Structures are given as structure tokens and as C-alpha cells.
Amino acid sequence: MYSTFKVKKNTGTYADTIEAFGVANLISEIQSRANLNWPRLLLEDKGLYYEITSKPEIQIEQIKGLTYFPFFKYVIRDSFETLEENDFNYPQQRELKKERQELIQKAYKEFAGKDKSEQLKLRLREIERIYEEEKYISPQLDVYSQIVTPNNFVGFDKLYRNVSSNKEAFSEIIKAILDYYSDQKVELKTKNLTDFDDSVTALQIYNPTTGKGQNKGKASGASAGPVKLNWISETMKISGALTNMLCQLVKVGSSYDMKVVVPDFKKAEYNKQKQIALAFKKNIKGNTPLKVDILNLLIVNKQLIECSDEYFNFKASNVLTGLHSTYQKDLGQNKAVVNIAELQTPDFIEFNTEDEAKDWVEFLKEQINIIGSIEELGDATQGLIAYRTFLTSSHFQSWEKFIFWYAEHIMSNISKSKYALPFKVSSLNKFFNNTTMSDFKITEIISNEGFQKVAYAIRKSTVTLQYTPKEQRKFEIRYGLAQILQNKSKSAPDLAEFIGEFISTFNAETARYAEKTGQALRANIRENELRQFYELLDKYPSKVVGALLASYGFALTEKEATKVGSDEPALSEESIEN
Template sequence: MDNMYQQTYFVEKSAGTFSDSLATYGLAAILDEILAQALGRDNRRRVWIRDIGPCYTVTLEQPLRAEWVEQCSYFPGPAAYVTTRRTESPPANVNVRDVDETWEQFRTYQAARENLRQVSDASDDLRREIEDAQLPHDWAVVTLLGTQQMQALATYNQAVAQWALTRDHFTFNLQTILRMTAAPHVDLEAIVRDWRRTVRVPGVKHELTAIQLLNPHQGKGQNRTKANDLTMVNVSAFWLLEYLKATGLWLAAAPRTVRSDTDRKVYVLAPKDITLSTHRAVFETFSTRLWNETAVKMDCIAALLYTDALLEHSEGAQCDELNFEGYGPEDVVSGFYVVQYKLLSRNAYTAINLAFLGLPEWTGESHSRQDVLDLRKVIHEHREVIERIEEARSDGYNLLLRYRDFVSGQRWYDFFEFACGYGQYAMSRLSKGQRWVPLLTTTSLRRLIMATNKPLAAIVQDPGFQNVAYAIRHSTIIPQSRKARGESTLYDIRYGLGMDLKRKATVRDDFIAALADFMQSYNQENSQVLESRKQQKRRDLRSSDVEAIVRLVDEYGSEVVANLLVAYGYAREPREDAEAD
């Protein structure tokens, strides 16, 4: 028999979708349980999951031993048999989750949350009621599998049942999995033939349908290795491979429903360099906090939430490999495979979009606990802004698209477009009577730039730049906020100032002229208000500020300076807020 007892195992990225990732997490869970039984469940063990390009690897701290596998007792694994009113009774020796019971848990939890919202001072009993009703982090996996239109439950349950039904051949099943993953390229057909010759159990199939829930790249269609026929058939795969994917579904998938729609999205984590134990801890935190949202907004929030969960576990020293000394969260996890399913008929969901959502690469390195805390503040601020954007509006939808491109791809152009557009969006919301709109702060913008684009730091730290951004802020967002609160604005509100500066930024001289015109009219208005009302609540600009902007434009270009000015000008300055109060 092949040399299957080794330290590193491989899952080839043959599909290029989340099915490879699911199989990897499933393999890691199997190996982890073998180690737990062999070394002692309470003893420390590490199972590393890594992305090495064409393959995922699962690496142990020491080579797997034959006796560990041969002496390993049967275990049901993380994949539970899911029951509904229509399913057959589960076989013995499997974990069982019921769809109706899960929905009842959900309704109980929602009722407890609603009770909490309706009281200003919650009692200890009410808080304990919510804690007792807390949903398990994987509840959405149960309800997704139980959705009849997903057409996945029968095949999924068959894979789970076969794991139990072949219990008498459990060691051989483990050995088969090890042979399947012993190298990047194995002769899977030969391995399947060996399994079929050895295991003969009534009702157990060697192949199962490759359901779209586990294999979003496949489905019923004209799929033939040799183009000698044209028939509409389902694609099948070796059942142990499908079982690994089914196991991974419980470890690394976060299914959600798109708000105000019937579409469903499944987020599956793409590992880069993380241990299984750390992944489990962080993913549980993440999945309990991710709730249904509109399609694009949910992508943005998912990326921010998971990054925040990683940083939270790092900050609390809960996972010692997450110290982020010299690297960032994106070096631990690449991001999410995202598949969107649409109900194209009354009977079936169909995968309509396969995408990849990267984690923010603008987090930078963290060299202290304070760095982690500061970074989490930036993420919380971004979440607060994103959550208030209405995706149903065309301007809100476009803003979310820009932000998603930035958060996933670290393209500063997209961020500047978002920041400028959001400034106009906030002004519009305030002008229509909304008393408060969350804004990015200059502090978070500065941290963002210092972490990932340090050449721009010289611009935002320049006193002249800061003074002009101050003038923009006190001509736009600050007077508009005061008006929304019913206070006197004292100064005119300059609608469209940011967009005008961005339009002129493509030509250096036009931008300088437009900015000089604004600065002159800004100072003139200060003088007029001081003369007529004997008040001045904002600083004048000086000639040195003009000179500073011209120098920065000559050094960095008009578009870069304009983008930063608008982003800073429509951001909130905490110190100025305190002065205003």
C-alpha cells in the first residue's frame, strides 16, 4: 500500500472554487481527531492549514503513525445528519441536527432580542434569557441544508450516513482518505477501485452526486470527459471526497440570506496559514456576528467582521500564532469564496455567481496591543459607515461597490471615489432631515494611510493641507450637520464642493484655480460674518496654506492631493467636534 503516513497532506485546487477549501477543512478535522485520540484530547496539538499555490496542505507537528490510524476508534465527525419531516430516520452513530428545532431556536432568540430592544434598562433575567437562547454558530448550515429548493439534503445525508454505515471498515476509510491526499496528484481511480473491492455494504454507493452546494462549479448538464455523447446528467464524485466537503461545510461555511430577497449567499473561508484550532475559534466568533444583509453590503461587512475577529483573538492573546508581528490578517486568511444562489424556478436554487472576496490588505503590521486596538477602531468606524448606506438607492449601491473593491483589492482609487461619494451622500442625508450620519474620522484616515501608503503620509501631515481640509469641512459637512440639528449654520453650505474639486483635479492649473477661488471666498465670508454678526467660528486660511498646496501638487500630482483633500475635508475631526460642543 502507498506510503500514506506522513507529516503533510495535500488537497489539489482542482475546482478553483470553495469545494477545494471545504475538502481541506474536512481533511484537517479528520487528522485532528486522529491526533486527539492518539496523543490525548487535552494535550496541545497543532494542525496547520496552508495555501501553497496549486494546493492546500494540512501539516502536522510530527508525521502520522500507522498505529495511530489503526487504533483510532470510530467518530462521527463534525458533519451532522440533518433531519426534516420528510427525511428518513438517521442511522446509528451519527450526530443529528433537526431543521424544525433549529428554526424554533431562531424564533426564540429573535423574540428575546426584540424584548431587549423594547426596554431601556434590561434586567439580569432578560440578559440571561438572551444568553440561554443564543443560537449555535452553525445554525445557518442546518437551515440551508433543510431548504428544499437547495436540493442538497438527500445526497448530503447519504454521505454522512455512509460514514456510519461503513463503520466496520472505518480504518480502511481513514487509510483511503490518507492515500487520496498523500500527494498533489494521485491516481484517484485506482484508489476508488481498491475501496470498491474492499468495502461491500448494502446500500452504500462508491459515488455520489456532486451537489452544487458543495460543488458550485458543477451541476446537471453536458459534462463528459470524452466528447462522444450529449446527455443531460448529474456529475458524480467519490463519496469520501464528498464526505470531506460535507465535513468542511460545518467548519468553514457561513450561509446567509440576502435581505429583502430570496437569494442566498455562502461564504467559505480560504485559508492561507492558520491552525485548525485558531480557525475554529475565530470563525465561530465571526459567524455569530454576521447577519443577513443586502448583497453588496453583506460582502463588505463579512470582510470587515472576519478581520476584526482575527484581531480580537490576537488582542486577547487567545491564539498565540496571531501576534501579527511583521504581517497582517491577510497573511493568515486570503478571504472568502462567495457563491450566490438564485431561485430561478419554484423548485431549485441555481448558483449564478462565483466570486472571491479578499480580506483588507490595508491593515498593515501590528507591533503592539495598542496597534491592534487602533486598527479595530478603524474597522468599527468603517462598519458603522457601511451599515448606514442604503443599498436600495442607486447612489448607495454604487458606494458599496466602490468600498467592496477597495476593501478586497486595496485599490486606493476606489477608496477615494468612495470617500468623495460618501461625503456627498452624507450631505444629502443630512439635508433631507436626518439628524445624524456616521462619518469617517481624520484619525482613522491617517492610520489607514500610515499602515499601507506611507508616501502619502507627508501630504496629510502638512499643516497647509490640514488647514485647507479644515476649511472644506467647515464649509460643507459641519454647517450641514448643524442645520440638521436645528442650529444656526452661521456660514453658507457649499454643496458640490468636493465633486467640483475632483472634476478639476485632472488638470493641474484648473485645480489650483478652483481651490484658490474657494479659499478666497472662504476668507471673504469669514470677514463678512465677523463684520455683520460680530462672530467668527472658523479659522482663516493664510497665503502659506496656498503655497503648501501648490508645492504638494507639484510633488505628488493634482489628483492625489485633490482626492486626499476631499476625503479629509468630508471626514470628522474629533478635536473639532469637541471644540464645537
């Protein structure tokens, strides 16, 4: 009988993860065909290995009764090849993808401009519906597009035919695989099988760190010959890749490189992991390198929350370790691995109720829109690096760096009549009220009446005015305020002095206009409110208070955000379809 299976972490990369998922795919299929009562399958990261647990146990008799089924679909690379019922029709899928992209590009041209943004959204949703329901595009297309390349197809074909050419011995092959992952002796006599190759060449698409000779981390010779790996593990990797891997194009200048992305789960039911991975793949789009990392993390965590039906004591990092992300440089005929990383799930995403879960989904949606609106050029690179570090480290210091940069970015872009998407005050409230990132209590700062009034004054002197038509502006816009705020936040005395002078000017301008016109367009900041703000500087680091002022002072209220239409599509026409 078989109940527990182990997939050792031999490389510490996504190669181990997709192998584990491939084994889970196989066991799930066996459970289904063996007609087990109420089958459950748990996939868990145990540190040195992945553990897959089947309940109930799989009996030897059930293995012997299995008839042949493919571990994954065979791929047809050319339209003139004979297509079997269960084959993956790559030429057809490729054409459907091209057709969809052309429709998307046409929609962006037809509905250009903010006044047509709603029409654009409706059209994009309709295109999405068509290619999910009427002209189905498989979520496996991105992986198959790598499999069909000459270098990868030979290995794929060999591993597929190892099993398909030996249907009579299928139950023996299954038993050998289950024995392999159960630390039992594998007794399959491959020499008695038809055209069976028990040693296969390691392929970079599944094994990013595998190398020989000059390809090794520490070169052992000038030879760059092939590396031989076990047929069982390589077969499972293909199955896992087709389920749990994303091959994503990234734009670098005028060319495209590729990132291989694989969700790495800590502990969850197999079906839940599969559901999250599929939802993640369906919702991503390609972009530039830094934005790809950030958007992928935001999207996969959004899908994780939306797929969850448990809310009490939920912590995202307890379910999802993060994303394996391997950057492959396009060299023409081949790709070279230039970076291997794992992007950690933010430690601060946690909740206890369904309402709190919904708040997180809304916040993540807004973040996806905001990051999607940033053009990865010039100093934006530093801002995006800070944001990515904030997500993967959960350190408030990285948020400080990002938000000071973003406040300046908003002011600069709007002054040049370029699109910029401010935060919403309501979303910031939900975020900071539902998260813990440091030793100090952020909620005590943002709920302070003095803090709220100072943030209000900054907002009414900057972004609110910028979104007001020129002929309707009654006050001067305070350009450069974001940069000054960042500089003065380095010490409490400097920040207190700067805020005091700023509020004094703000109140004087407000009173002067009210006296002149008899209208009170904005509220004065009272002395007791300013005193409450100063008290914060006695308790909390000035950089923290300054960063939170930048967060709220350059955000918009819900009413203001509605007026300026800050709900643009997250990614522009230039975003790459994968």
C-alpha cells in the same frame, strides 16, 4: 505513518477549500483521540493544492486503535423524529432563530430614534448574550438549513450512513481516507461493507461548478443528469462546510437569494483558522448583495486581527487569501449559480505593534458602521462598487471614486434630514498613517499644514454646519462643494484656482462675522498655509490631493462626532438574520 496530506484543487472554488478543512477536521479529531503529545496541525495553500501537516506523525497503530465517531452530526429534520444524543436538532434551532429575530425586531420598534440609541444597543447586546449562553443557537444552523432540503438531504444521509453503518470497519475506513490524501493506494473493499455507496451524486451546495451535459461550462449534450464523485471527497466537503462555510441570505427587492461564503486561508494553524471562521460567522448579518461582499470582507479581517496574538510584521493577506463568494439565485424549488468570485484580502492591512493592530480594529469597526448605514439604491450602487473594488484591489484610484461619491452622499442625506455617518478625522489619520497603497506617500500630504487648514475650511463650511442646529448657524452651508471639488481635482491648475477662490470667500465671511460680533468662531487660513497647500500640487497628482481633501473635508473631528452621535448600530432592523 502519516504526517502530510494533500487536497488537490480540482475546481478552483470553495469546493476545494471546504474539502481541505474537512480533512483537517478529521485529522484534528484523530490527534485528540490518539493522545498525541503537543499536537499541531498546519493548513497551508500551496497553489495547486492544500497541504495539511500533522505534528507529531500519526502512526498505523493509533489508527487501528480508533473506535467509531461521526465525522459530523446527523440532522433531525422534523420534531417527531427520534433524536439521538449527538444529533443536530434542526426544528429546535429554527425556532430559536425565529424567536431571536422577533425579539430584535421588537427592540428596534421599542427604542426607535437617536435619543434611544444607547438603550437599543444595550438591548441588542442582551439578546445576543441570551442566545449565546442560555438558548444556544449553533453557528452551523445556516448550513444545516440547506442540508435539510430534499435535494441535499439524500446525499447527506447516504454519506453519513456509509460510516455509521460500518462501525466495525471504522479503522479501515479512516485508513482509506488518510491513504487517499497521502497519494497512497486505497485498499478499502467497499463491497464487503454494509449498505456502502462509493459513488455519490455531486451536490451544488458543495460543488458550485460541477455540471454534466447542458450544465457544463461548455455543453456536451442536452442531458442534465447527475455527476458522480468520490465518496471520500464529498464526505470531507460536508464536514468542512459545517465548519468553514456561511450560507447567507441577500435581499433582492422583496425576495431573498443566497451567497455561499467560505474564508480561504493562505497559511495558519488549523485551530486559529477555525477560531477566525467561527468568529466571522457569529458576527455577520445578511443584507443587500454589494453590502454583503463589503461587510463580509471588513468583518473577517477585523476578526482575523482580533484573533491574532502576533503583531510584528503582520500582513493580513499573508494569512487570509480572501473570501470565496458564490451567488445563488432563488428559483423556488432550486437555486441557480449565477456568479462565482473570490474577494481578495486588502493588501494594505499590515502592522508591527499591538497598538497599530488596535487602530486597525477601530478603523474597520467604523467602516462596518459606515457601509451598514448606506442604503443600496440608485447611485449608491456605484459608490459601493468603488468601495468593494478598493478593498479587493487596494488601489487608491477606487478610494478616490468612493470618497467623492460619499462626500456628496453625506451632504445630500443630511440636507434631507436622512441619516448619514461621516468618517472621523482620527480614524482617517490612523488608516493613512498605517497603510501604503501607492507610489506616493500619503502621510506627507495629510501632515502638510496647508492641507490640514484647507480641509478644516471645507469641514467648517459643510458637514460641521449641517450638524449645527439652524438657529445656531452663523455661516451659509456650501452645498455642491463636493461635486465641484471632484470636477476641479482633474487638473492641478483648476484645483489651485478653485481652492484659492474658496479660501478667499471663507476668510472674508470669517472676518466679516468677527468684525460684526467681536467673536472669532472659526480661524482664517493664512497666506503661508495656502502656499504650503499649493506646493503639494507641484509634487502630487491633483486627483489624489482632491480625494484626500474630500476624505478629511467631509469628516468630523472626535469632538464633533461625539456631539452628533455618529456611533449608530451598523445595521438596521431590515438586516436579515442568517
